[in-house]
Amino acid sequence: MKKTTMMIAAIVAVALIVGAAVGYLLLKEDEPQTLKLATTTSTYDSGLLDYILPVFEEENDCTIDVIAVGSGAAMELGKNGDVDVLLVHSPAAEIAFVADGYGESRDLVMYNNFVIVGPSEDPIGTASASNTSNAFKMIYDNGTAGDAVFISRADNSGTHTKELSIWATLGFNKTEVAAFPESWYIQSGAAMGAVLDMAEEMNAYTLSDDATYYQRVSEDLVPHLNITYSGDSALFNQYSVIPVNSTLWTHVNHTLALAFAGWLVSQDGQDLIASYEKYGMQLFFPNAEGYVPSTESLAGVQVFSEVCVSAPTTRSGT
Amino acid sequence: MVGTAAELIEVTVLSLYVSGMATILGSAIGIPLGALIGLKEFGGKGAIKTITYTLYGFPPVLSGLFIYFIFSRAGPLGDLGILFTPTAMILAETLLVIPLVTGITITSVVEVDKAIKDTVKALGATPKQSVLTVMREAWVGLVMACMVGFGRVIAEVGAAYLVGGNIDGRTRVLTTSIMLETRMGNFEWAIALGIVLLTVALVVFFFMRLLQEREML
Numbered sequence: 001m002k003k004t005t006m007m008i009a010a011i012v013a014v015a016l017i018v019g020a021a022v023g024y025l026l027l028k029e030d031e032p033q034t035l036k037l038a039t040t041t042s043t044y045d046s047g048l049l050d051y052i053l054p055v056f057e058e059e060n061d062c063t064i065d066v067i068a069v070g071s072g073a074a075m076e077l078g079k080n081g082d083v084d085v086l087l088v089h090s091p092a093a094e095i096a097f098v099a100d101g102y103g104e105s106r107d108l109v110m111y112n113n114f115v116i117v118g119p120s121e122d123p124i125g126t127a128s129a130s131n132t133s134n135a136f137k138m139i140y141d142n143g144t145a146g147d148a149v150f151i152s153r154a155d156n157s158g159t160h161t162k163e164l165s166i167w168a169t170l171g172f173n174k175t176e177v178a179a180f181p182e183s184w185y186i187q188s189g190a191a192m193g194a195v196l197d198m199a200e201e202m203n204a205y206t207l208s209d210d211a212t213y214y215q216r217v218s219e220d221l222v223p224h225l226n227i228t229y230s231g232d233s234a235l236f237n238q239y240s241v242i243p244v245n246s247t248l249w250t251h252v253n254h255t256l257a258l259a260f261a262g263w264l265v266s267q268d269g270q271d272l273i274a275s276y277e278k279y280g281m282q283l284f285f286p287n288a289e290g291y292v293p294s295t296e297s298l299a300g301v302q303v304f305s306e307v308c309v310s311a312p313t314t315r316s317g318t
Numbered sequence: 319m320v321g322t323a324a325e326l327i328e329v330t331v332l333s334l335y336v337s338g339m340a341t342i343l344g345s346a347i348g349i350p351l352g353a354l355i356g357l358k359e360f361g362g363k364g365a366i367k368t369i370t371y372t373l374y375g376f377p378p379v380l381s382g383l384f385i386y387f388i389f390s391r392a393g394p395l396g397d398l399g400i401l402f403t404p405t406a407m408i409l410a411e412t413l414l415v416i417p418l419v420t421g422i423t424i425t426s427v428v429e430v431d432k433a434i435k436d437t438v439k440a441l442g443a444t445p446k447q448s449v450l451t452v453m454r455e456a457w458v459g460l461v462m463a464c465m466v467g468f469g470r471v472i473a474e475v476g477a478a479y480l481v482g483g484n485i486d487g488r489t490r491v492l493t494t495s496i497m498l499e500t501r502m503g504n505f506e507w508a509i510a511l512g513i514v515l516l517t518v519a520l521v522v523f524f525f526m527r528l529l530q531e532r533e534m535l
Contacts, residue, residue, distance in 0.1 A: 017339065069483075082402070
């Protein structure tokens with residue numbers, strides 16, 4: 001009978017879905033306690049977190065739920081009490097975040113490097129720039145003259161914030177930068193990798209973290225791009241850890257958040273970060289307060305703090 | 319990163335679970351709602367239809383934001399703690415399914431109603447019997463509504479990413495994996511996952527089509 005057939009079909013469909021649900025729940029049984037970490041796409045996509053987090057999870061018998069979004073979004077999640085701890089790279093916003101009472105404390109963890117990436121032949125000669133500000137001046141002058149194109153993340157990410165801070169050294173505020181003509185200043189709103197792909201297609205300059213650039217190089221996706229300027233301390237990309245204020249949000253896993261922050265800046269945590277290598281080089285340079293590199297592999301890496309603006313030395317990659 | 323077979327299965331199962339539940343919930347709401355709007359005469363019906371069809375274009379990220387604001391710790395239902403869980407994802411996806419199912423149901427029942435109304439009346443059916451007959455005759459359209467709803471959510475990434483968080487082993491589904499792999503430059507992996515998604519959809523739609531044609535035994 002048709003009706004029976006229909007019923008059977010419907011039951012089979014429901015059973016399949018319920019089966020999937022039960023299967024899923026069974027997989028999720030016996031959860032140890034969890035820590036919700038909001039972080040930026042760069043720490044996650046570079047593979048650093050997959051390298052260091054299992055060590056902490058093992059030691060503390062816990063699971064870390066990583067939510068990888070932009071720094072701006074990560075702080076918004078912290079503000080609303082939706083995560084326990086932040087690992088972000090947007091210093092000015094972080095300081096305000098803690099000052100406003102959303103974050104409990106802020107500790108420097110590590111930095112990586114931003115680089116200016118552009119067409120391999122570097123037509124406007126940023127390689128000869130005296131500093132980062134000067135390189136941006138070249139881009140601006142050539143851009144307005146119609147000889148260069150720059151692609152901005154334009155998405156409130158840590159990279160975008162860094163870019164704005166460099167424009168600020170030339171006297172342009174955020175509104176003025178946003179009003180740069182589209183003829184040479186492209187506001188993409190895309191993730192770093194996508195912006196690099198765009199720069200490759202458009203023969204454009206952009207500001208990138210070096211990890212994402214090397215990743216694109218390793219995939220052979222950006223054959224016409226090169227790092228045209230790097231090494232200035234103004235291009236350091238500082239990451240900090242901020243436990244969400246537990247007085248404001250009593251439900252957060254405060255104990256574990258503090259343990260995690262403490263571990264990141266400990267000798268063990270810092271050494272572990274320093275030992276992470278990808279594309280044949282070290283990508284993240286630990287610089288917690290009082291940390292002294294303890295392995296030979298770190299010889300040559302200069303420890304800096306935000307107040308100290310010494311020039312970096314060459315990277316220690318093997 | 320979806321590296322092992324176990325992870326791939328987990329991600330696929332979760333995709334099916336979230337999309338399936340959202341389709342069931344969305345249809346459970348949308349089909350009665352669509353039948354009501356389609357078969358009952360009332361004022362402002364045209365406006366309600368227009369609004370329903372407009373919501374076909376409801377942006378998934380907006381649906382995600384809506385659910386985020388409700389279930390964020392700072393929101394009205396924050397104490398439930400369901401943000402970044404599959405439940406939150408199901409709710410956001412359900413919001414996307416409802417207008418589609420409602421709209422297609424309206425269209426299907428109205429067409430059937432037009433064709434058989436007089437016959438049914440002539441045979442002396444009670445209003446309840448006549449509604450049931452219309453629904454039975456509209457079967458093809460109703461299953462179509464569910465298929466379109468499922469198709470929308472299995473392929474959706476914006477809401478799933480926002481309220482799920484793309485957490486490894488917890489809220490990562492096929493679409494958010496594809497997005498992650500693309501962002502990481504693993505284009506081949508992204509394409510492979512896309513093929514997995516389409517294969518899963520193929521199986522689901524195969525069964526739904528059998529259901530639609532009442533061929534299933």
